[in-house]
Amino acid sequence: MSPMPPSSPHGATSEKPALARGSGQHVLIVAGEPTLAELLSTTLELAGYRISLVGTGTEAMARATERRYDLVVLDATLPDVPSLARVRRPPVSHRPPVLILTAYDSLELLLPELGLGAKDYVTKPFRVAEVLARIQMLLSGTAPGAHRGNSLTYGDLALDDARCQARRGARELDLTPAEYRLLRHLLVNAHRVLSKEQIGRYVWGDFRGDNAIEQLVSRLRRKVDRDGPTLIRTRRGFGYWLGKPDAEA
Template identity: 45%
Template sequence: MVHTGETGDDHRTPPRVLMIDDDPELTEIVSTSLEFSGYRVTSAPSGTDAMRALSEPFDAVILDVMLPGLDGFEVVQLIRGRYEHMPVLFLTARNAVEDRVRGLRLGGDDYLTKPFSMAELLARMDALIRRAGSSGPSQDVLQVGDLRMDRSARRLTRGDEPISLSPTEFRLTEYLMVNAGHVMSKSQIMDEVWGYDFGGDGNVVERFVSSIRRKVDGGHRRRLLHTVRGFGYTLDASR
């Protein structure tokens, strides 16, 4: 069963959020708080129900990992098969670093563990929707050496070769390309790409940079993505 809540605001279209969680009490608490804050919430207790609801797009998805039937990791892959850029926030009791990294690599945009602060959840939802709806700088095409990013088409190529990135990898690469030639610290990357300090775990940034480096520099004699030990990372074609 899928439940839809309505807000009483007739003056604007509220952002639509799909909450996928099999805990009815938690779903009710989160849905009420989101609706009070101006969101319109649809809830689904399983991955199967969620995929039915996702016959149309939402402004954001809140997704538990431990679901009956399809788990959250399977669901996010199905979501990405339909909607490449729909923001997905994992909200789960699975708090191991490996789970967080897996969720983000499979296509999640953020990861919040239970128990959690409702104020933090609302802040993260606001940030996700704001980033998704932001047109960003007017420069649609970014270029560093032979690495080219078409921001409007969400496409990255090196030379004539297309490079496939997860949504989080794309945002991180975009951030480094916008700041090409400048060394960006882990804390700057976490603030900009994730919107918060990822529990002080800089290894998350390292893992994502390592994955991007394999995709961007693998098979090429000239490296573009550089680690500046003690400082951070930079995309630079002049090194």
């Protein structure tokens, strides 16, 4: 696996923007840090999007109720974002998808919705090419593992975060808490290879060694892939990923 490029101060890795993918869609960027705001607005403008920029979650919530946006890019590390979960939000007629930028490797901390629709996320430090790819998938409605309400879906696999339950087709999966966290992490990161260290730190908060990860993946695989096409896959020497055979990471 090639090393990550050097990180810039705002938490994104340095690289040239990808080729334009937008077609004039209106994107609301919510970022308070000047360098991050400049990177996102410049990159997305070069990629063919129309940009509006605000510096707080409160401003974003007000904007989302006043006008229609095709997509929102939200820096979830803004200080006022967690408090928005307690704010009664006015109804909105249009719920644009949102791409969340976060320093955390979990979405449980990022549930304030700002009256928005489908969700996906990237973690800092991020690659601008990945941000552009995730935006494109959200706008097309094909983002793997994107949130819709309390549910996460991929094909016939569905997770209900409100009840911490998982299903494969009509079959309910009897998962332990660790198995559920692992499946959720794989699903949110569908088509991305996750290393054993990344998995261990997400599931248990620390790295417990290769054997513990391998046993956990093996147990989960027996439950998820028992009666259907294989979804949980191994990239030998790199880690594990969730996806269909034609979506090789």
